[in-house]
Amino acid sequence: MTDFTMEKGADGVAVITWDTPGKSMNVMTMEAWPQFEALIDDALADDAVKGIVITSGKEGSFAGGMDLKAIARMKESAGDDPARGLFEGLMRTHAILRKIERAGMDDKNRGGKPIAAALPGTALGIGLEIPLACHRIFAADNPRAKIGLPEIMVGIFPGMGGTTRLVRKMGAMAAAPLLLEGKLNDPKKAKSAGVVDEVVPADELLDKAREWVLSEPQIVKPWDEKRYKMPGGAPYHPAGFMTFVGASAMVNVRTQGAFPAAKALLSAVYEGAMVPFDTALKIEARWFTNVLMNPSSSAMIRSLFINKEALEKGANRPDEPDQKVRKMGVLGAGMMGAGITLVSAQAGIEVVLIDQNQDAADRGKAYTAGYMDKGIKRGKATEEKKAQVLGRITATTDYAALNGCDLIVEAVFEDPKVKAEVTKAALAQVGDDCIFATNTSTLPITELAKASDKPDQFIGIHFFSPVEKMLLVEIIKGRETGPRAVAKALDFVRQIRKTPIVVNDARFFYANRCIIPYINEGLRMVAEGVAPALIDNAARQLGFPVGPLQLVDETSIELGARIARATKAAMGADYPDEAVDEVIFWMEGQGRLGRKAGAGFYDYDEKGKRQGYWPGLADHFPRAAEQPPLAQVQDRLMFAQVLEAVRALEDGVLEDIREGDVGAILGWGFAPWSGGPFSWLDIIGPDEAARRCDALASAFGPRFTAPELLRDMAQSGETFYARFTEQAAA
Numbered sequence: 001m002t003d004f005t006m007e008k009g010a011d012g013v014a015v016i017t018w019d020t021p022g023k024s025m026n027v028m029t030m031e032a033w034p035q036f037e038a039l040i041d042d043a044l045a046d047d048a049v050k051g052i053v054i055t056s057g058k059e060g061s062f063a064g065g066m067d068l069k070a071i072a073r074m075k076e077s078a079g080d081d082p083a084r085g086l087f088e089g090l091m092r093t094h095a096i097l098r099k100i101e102r103a104g105m106d107d108k109n110r111g112g113k114p115i116a117a118a119l120p121g122t123a124l125g126i127g128l129e130i131p132l133a134c135h136r137i138f139a140a141d142n143p144r145a146k147i148g149l150p151e152i153m154v155g156i157f158p159g160m161g162g163t164t165r166l167v168r169k170m171g172a173m174a175a176a177p178l179l180l181e182g183k184l185n186d187p188k189k190a191k192s193a194g195v196v197d198e199v200v201p202a203d204e205l206l207d208k209a210r211e212w213v214l215s216e217p218q219i220v221k222p223w224d225e226k227r228y229k230m231p232g233g234a235p236y237h238p239a240g241f242m243t244f245v246g247a248s249a250m251v252n253v254r255t256q257g258a259f260p261a262a263k264a265l266l267s268a269v270y271e272g273a274m275v276p277f278d279t280a281l282k283i284e285a286r287w288f289t290n291v292l293m294n295p296s297s298s299a300m301i302r303s304l305f306i307n308k309e310a311l312e313k314g315a316n317r318p319d320e321p322d323q324k325v326r327k328m329g330v331l332g333a334g335m336m337g338a339g340i341t342l343v344s345a346q347a348g349i350e351v352v353l354i355d356q357n358q359d360a361a362d363r364g365k366a367y368t369a370g371y372m373d374k375g376i377k378r379g380k381a382t383e384e385k386k387a388q389v390l391g392r393i394t395a396t397t398d399y400a401a402l403n404g405c406d407l408i409v410e411a412v413f414e415d416p417k418v419k420a421e422v423t424k425a426a427l428a429q430v431g432d433d434c435i436f437a438t439n440t441s442t443l444p445i446t447e448l449a450k451a452s453d454k455p456d457q458f459i460g461i462h463f464f465s466p467v468e469k470m471l472l473v474e475i476i477k478g479r480e481t482g483p484r485a486v487a488k489a490l491d492f493v494r495q496i497r498k499t500p501i502v503v504n505d506a507r508f509f510y511a512n513r514c515i516i517p518y519i520n521e522g523l524r525m526v527a528e529g530v531a532p533a534l535i536d537n538a539a540r541q542l543g544f545p546v547g548p549l550q551l552v553d554e555t556s557i558e559l560g561a562r563i564a565r566a567t568k569a570a571m572g573a574d575y576p577d578e579a580v581d582e583v584i585f586w587m588e589g590q591g592r593l594g595r596k597a598g599a600g601f602y603d604y605d606e607k608g609k610r611q612g613y614w615p616g617l618a619d620h621f622p623r624a625a626e627q628p629p630l631a632q633v634q635d636r637l638m639f640a641q642v643l644e645a646v647r648a649l650e651d652g653v654l655e656d657i658r659e660g661d662v663g664a665i666l667g668w669g670f671a672p673w674s675g676g677p678f679s680w681l682d683i684i685g686p687d688e689a690a691r692r693c694d695a696l697a698s699a700f701g702p703r704f705t706a707p708e709l710l711r712d713m714a715q716s717g718e719t720f721y722a723r724f725t726e727q728a729a730a
Contacts, residue, residue, distance in 0.1 A: 003032040005037045005057075012050035013210045014043040019057030026056055026063040030070050032381025037096045044104045044113060051213035052103075054134060055206060060142060062119040063127025067304045068154065071292070083293055090285040097133040097444040098281070099159045101221060109220045121145035122201065124184070124474035127194070128164035132169070133220040137195075139187040140202035140208045147195060148184035151587065155300025155673065157265035164280045168223045169270050170194045171231030177564040179265055225276045230273055244465040254726045257545065259673045262313025264291045270362045302721075303665060307658040308499055314490060316502055316656060318483035324348050324490040329430075331403040331422045332412035333364025333395070336439055339467025340409055342368045342497045352394045352401045354426075361395035368393060371468065400716060402429040407492060409461060411439040419443070427452060433489040437461040441512050444562060445505045456482035459489050464667060472666035476504045476509050490546035495718060499666055501659035503648075510660070511650050511667040515551075515675070517626030517640040517703070518668075519560065522548025523583040530633065532601060532613045538633040543671035550610075552584075553600035561588045576703065586620065636692070638680070639696055639704055641670065642689075645677040657724050667717045681710070681721040690714035 003021070008014045016039050043049045056062045105112035117131030119139045128149055131137045149158045149166070157163060158179065166175045175196065187199045194229065200208045215623040222228050232535030268287040291297050328344060330337050333355035341353050345368060354556040369390060372512065375381030394401055408426050412418050419438060427436060436458050438448050449458035460476030473496075475489045486502060493500040503510045522535050526549070536547025552560050561584050568575045585602070587593075594600040595608060601658045603611040642659055645664065648654045661676025674680035681689050696704035706714070713723065 001647075002035060004035045004039055007542075008046070008049060009210075010437070011214060012048060013053055013213050014039075014046070014051075015053045015055060015206070015210075016040070016043070016048045016497050017055055018063065019056045024058070025061045025122070026058055026127065027065060027067045028063065028070075030073075031065045031128060033093065033189075037099070040096070040099060045098075048608060050114065051114040052207045052395060052423065053116050053118050053206065053213060054130065055209070058120070059063040060121040062117075062121060062123040062131070063125070064122065064354055064394075065127055066160075067151075068301050071156070071301060077423050082290055085290055087285055087289045087619040089283070090288060093160050094281045095283060097130065097219060098278070100130070100133045102133075102224075102246070103135070103219060108412040109224060112219055113215045114217050114219045116209040116213050117144070118203060118205050119147070119196070121186075123147045124625070125149060125151055125158065125162075126160055128153045129160045129165070131196075132162060132165040135221070136197045136209075136212055136593055138200055138205060139190065139196045140205045141187060141199050142202055143188075144188050144619050145187055146184040146186060147184065147400040149178055149182060150182035150430075152180060152261055153182045153264065154304045155261050155297045156291055157261050157268070158289070159284060161281060163265060163268055163283070164272050165276070167226075167273065168193070168230060168277070168280075171270055172273065173232050177447070180262055184456070185630040187357070191405050196364070223424055227593060246252070246670050260294050260296050261291050296673045296675070298407065299683060300673060301681035303658075303661045303675040303679060304672065308662050311501065311658060311662055312494060312499055314494070315658070317490045318487045320484050320487035323435075323484065325407045325488070325492045325495060327405045327494075328352070328407040328409060329354060329405045330364075331408065331424060331426055333361045334411065334413075334467060336463060336467065337409075337411035338364040338367035340411055340439065340463060341365070341374075341393060342371055342468055343498075345389045349495065351391050352396065352397060352417065354402070356397065358397055361375045365390070365393050365395040388602070391643075393529060399425050399429045404578070405430050405434055405560070407437065407488060409437045409439055411463075416441060416443060416448060419448055423448070423451040424448065427454075433457075435459065437485075437489060439463055442508055442566070444479070444507070445476045449478045449480060455480035457485050459485040459492075460465070460488055460505070460509070470504070471499050471591060472511075473498045473500050474509055474511055474661055474663065475500050476505055477502065478505050489716025499662060502655070503654050503659070504655070506648075506651060506653045507567075510645075510653055510663060513648055513653070514554045514641045514664065514670075515668045517644050518578055518637060519548045519552050520580045521636050521640040523552070523580045525633065526601075526617065526621050527579055529582050529622055531623055531627055532617065532628070534627060534671075535637075538630055539637050541630070542638060544637075545669040549601040550612075552669060553594045553602055556594040556596060557587050557600055558593045559598075560584050582620070590616070606627065635692055635696060636700065636704075638671075639689075639693060643693065643704065643707060643710075646681070646710050649678075650709045657720050678720040679697070682721055686710055686713040686719065687717070 004016055004018055006016045007012055016027045025543035043052050067200050087346065098117055103112040103115050113135045117137045119131060119137065120139060121142045122145045124130060124146065128147060149162050151157050163179060164177060168661055184235045187196060190196045191199045198208065206437040231618060264287045272283045272667055282313050327350040328353045331354050333353050337353065341351050342349050353361055353364050355364060372381050372386035372389060376383065376386065388486060408430065410422055412422050431580045438445065438451055440460060441462055441464060445460040449455040452458045455478065458478060459481050462474035462476060464470035464472055473493045475486065477486060490500050508516060524533050526532060536549050539547035546554065564577065564581055564584055582606060592599040592614065595604060598604045601617060603614050603616060645660050649657065649660060654660045660680050664676045667673050670676060671680065674683065690706045691706050693706035
């Protein structure tokens with residue numbers, strides 16, 4: 001099977017077309033590189049060929065990037081000296097792109113054939129690195145296209161020349177958002193930024209590229225000229241020096257030193273800026289090798305690309321016919337119901353939004369209108385699109401409007417009696433085949449299913465707030481939930497373009513089961529006199545988006561107190577969190593209910609902006625004279641979550657460690673650099689994890705006791721992804 005083909009025109013232009021078989025978008029594989037190079041060699045050696053155009057056979061896109069599965073395998077296939085093998089493999093790729101860039105020129109920049117890239121649409125990763133090696137980049141005027149280098153988002157950086165070329169083309173400051181943030185632009189914005197050279201009508205793309213190739217253009221890249229100077233200044237130029245100082249500060253503020261790829265990227269840019277271009281490519285390749293050798297990159301690629309993609313494609317979907325949702329009902333027009341309505345209507349689903357009074361239902365629909373208005377202001381939506389989305393939503397109090405729905409999502413107040421009432425009212429209006437889903441974060445699905453006479457068609461769907469922003473959806477199977485209900489939930493989540501995990505029914509399911517111990521450990525430390533800033537910053541330096549105290553402020557101290565009371569009532573004498581309650585109930589009694597109340601662990605101004613920790617906290621919980629080491633605080637926060645994830649696997653709540661890792665990162669921002677709790681345990685090793693558990697349990701109590709599964713793996717020397725290989729296979 002051939003990824004690349006070439007057609008030599010009578011006008012002397014050779015058009016190389018990239019068309020990966022069986023893929024909707026081109027991806028570069030290790031096997032495709034030799035094909036590509038052979039065609040380049042052929043065209044450069046043919047005297048009848050005056051120049052080359054590289055384009056795509058895929059409508060609306062050029063390439064989605066490198067096949068990350070291939071990157072994940074690179075280290076495995078690199079032999080006994082993997083670092084050397086990786087570096088040499090990267091340099092072979094650099095040689096191909098350098099061959100395009102030099103295009104047959106001699107040492108004095110004479111001769112050579114112009115090579116243009118013609119991008120029909122989206123060009124990501126290697127799909128932009130190849131064009132950057134060409135002499136001119138033409139992009140079709142396709143507003144839906146995305147152009148950029150998003151590698152940093154999966155724990156690597158552009159390591160096949162993209163980093164070095166983009167910085168030399170644009171300057172370090174201008175390139176920083178594209179490299180360090182993975183920012184993507186549409187073609188016109190990409191041209192304004194200086195990434196692409198021309199934006200042309202889609203139906204003129206190849207003609208414009210051919211015309212340029214035949215115009216006998218100057219093709220020597222600026223960095224191959226003797227007098228080249230980097231835009232914005234190199235590191236020791238006054239302007240360049242400030243750029244690099246600022247970039248270093250920005251990276252450390254944003255990553256807290258927890259993400260190795262960002263630091264490696266900045267090092268490659270800084271060091272590469274001080275040497276000739278070909279040496280800079282070697283430096284880039286060395287730093288890219290450094291990142292690939294770091295287990296963090298492998299874990300991030302596995303969780304955020306391979307496993308995430310597998311789950312989104314239905315890796316754990318029951319073998320049931322297509323369950324695509326046509327018409328759905330949403331019960332409850334509050335924040336969650338309004339968000340569910342928005343994402344469903346955007347996905348093309350007809351939605352009936354029910355609330356107990358019409359004003360509330362209308363406000364729920366208005367949430368979609370407001371969201372679309374913001375999109376219109378940002379140029380990401382149109383009035384026509386807004387009208388289409390709103391036209392799919394019926395806001396009403398009449399349950400009869402649910403007739404014809406094939407899915408109901410209940411999103412009312414977290415009260416079993418209220419949920420039971422609306423469940424019965426809705427089921428009275430729908431057909432026998434309708435699947436009923438309850439959106440809950442804590443209430444047992446099996447108990448809630450008793451309100452239905454078809455418990456096999458009852459399932460839990462836990463959305464995270466805000467629905468339109470959060471990527472994860474947790475699907476919960478009750479004791480009697482049937483396979484069609486699971487398939488329906490999975491197909492629905494796929495329709496609204498979110499990532500699903502499927503878990504079994506148990507207290508707090510999976511996500512909250514792990515989040516709550518994280519928050520509770522932070523609260524315990526407050527009671528012990530640990531400085532709040534140490535607690536939250538320790539978490540941020542682990543890569544968590546927010547610390548436990550900030551998180552409880554954001555989610556509401558009142559909610560935390562309510563969950564604590566309900567848990568204590570359910571567990572009775574087995575309840576383990578009295579020390580936590582001492583803090584949370586005292587804060588509740590002080591009226592410090594979190595950010596929405598304008599007062600919590602933090603003080604807030606009138607706009608809700610944090611002003612620092614509340615001084616009254618230290619008055620009631622005095623700071624210990626001797627503060628614990630940072631590493632100990634981090635271990636407590638990390639193991640509080642990780643051990644709960646292992647217990648969830650032991651208990652059968654989790655059935656697939658991929659879901660445990662992906663769910664942790666997308667659901668509550670668990671240290672993305674680690675690849676998730678199971679990947680992190682594999683990185684440090686189960687034996688080391690068990691040793692640290694023993695130390696924590698001795699110092700802080702039995703909640704840190706290593707689960708039997710972890711202890712067993714420590715003794716056998718296995719890792720989670722080795723033991724659960726069938727589950728973990730992509």
